Amino acid sequence: MIESSYLRATRTGYDAIAVPYDETFRSELAESPFDRAMLAGFAELVAGRHPDGQLIEVGSGPGHVTAHLHGLGLSIRGVDLSAAMVDLARREHPEITFDVGQMGALDVPDGSLAGLVAWYSIIHIPPAHLPAVFAEFHRVLTDGGLLLVGFQVGDDVVHYDEAFGHQISLDFHRLQPSAVAALLDDAGFDLVVRQVRAPEPTSAATKIPQASLIACKRP
Template structure:
């Protein structure tokens, strides 16, 4: 069974300590996020599946009006403790508590790694709904086929399934949701990484914002 909330509620504090500075260590992640940030017009940015808020805080430091949403209350509790100046809420990417066309940009930065491929169209449709015309989305993910169980990490026993996706397949799903491609970035696995290549799709909701 894939117990996302239970697993991350238990591991949230140690998860944050392990990953809080990861964007400073991986040029791929930092480069993708900087590229994404430069595409954003003024307006709210949703870090959707924000975990403990490390990327939310990074983007806020770039001057963006960003807030975080995550499924797991334990992750949100840590995020609020670590970054009290920022806004974090519990919520699901399957049904966000956001208005249509509300966001200037959104991130699903590795926040769908526990989502089966057959559910991706539902989530992409929801992300499309909450982005305003011209809004930008970045989706980071692990490249591969199928899934693997994750039973132990961050010093805790977990009950998770980690899904990998084909780059072209995800691009097709995003296109069918209505998005237009901006960029696709990939990198090979680093020495010691358990998973294969990493990828990020940056896409835009077509249209021009109406004032």
């Protein structure tokens, strides 16, 4: 199969920067009480509605968020486009399964997951491709299955052709929470929670507003 150019650019970009990305962002959750609150709420919701359900984090990167949710008692594994990220996540979290994969074509049976997390990974999907990606999330979730997405808020595309001293070609698509909620509704999800955080000028990673949404697959 021919890989889309945006997937190839994302994969090679993250392969190049996996190690410094991990070093830079590994303590981010520890510094973000509202991210932890959203993840904790999501974990409690999934565990309450689907005890023993299986989850996937798509775009799991070095596995920080997967490991955090695993620590909250969820049966979760990670999937990422970048083999370098998957190697790193496996080394750092040997108790969790990480596989190379693509969020738009998951190797998972229909209706088999209680939850799916896309934490700052749909930011690399061109908006025109988001409906197909959300349709894939809908396919793999069971009825009443829960989806958590996190992303930076905005209307622009930020392009990096260099990061951590490596030449890359990575696009970061800012998104509007109302637009993402509308696409999720079109894909067959009901919105459960929407969190939008104001920019934090002191943090390098969160100088722009951040959003996270929890949605539930309509039966």
